Amino acid sequence: MSRLHTSFVLGYHGCDKKTGEAVLAEGGALSPSDEEYDWLGPGIYFWEADPKRAFEWAEWKAKRGGYETPFVIGAMSAHTRDEDHVLRYLDCAVIRRLHGAMDKAGEPFETVRGLFTEGNQLFPGSGFQEKTHVQIAVRSTGNIKGYFRVSSL
DSSP states (O other): OOOOOOOEEEEEEEEEHHHHHHHHHHOOOOOOBOOTTOTTSSBEEEEETOHHHHHHHHHHHHHTTSOSSEEEEEEEEEOOOOOOOSSOHHHHHHHHHHHHHHHHTTOOOSEEEEEEOOSSBSSTTOSOBTTOEEEEEESOGGGEEEEEEOOOO
16 A cells, blocks of 8 residues: 655745746756855755745845846645744754754754744734745755746736
């Protein structure tokens, strides 16, 4: 008897259009980020269930000269384990240390998921902020079951 795993996550990755189109056309993979300020440590970053936020990030990156044309690619990922600054060096250092300990123990995290508060309050006294979001860093690309085109934002 086999079991089907029904737990999956739809994520959205902001990137340059050339990169996104190449992944969709050639069946390739996105490259992981490994910067010291990555919020969840090394991995391929996705905005969970939020293609609009992924596109806003890609637009921001394009305005800074990092991308020519902002684009969003969707991905379906199997979910295995979970775990008001744009550059989060300390968060990254903590996650990297945790990755090292878990890798050494032979139980590496394949994905890391975090909720981040970001932006201005939605209204005075609110605990909700404009850009609060869930991000996922996929460390094991085998967990990405497929990419898809995002039709409209």
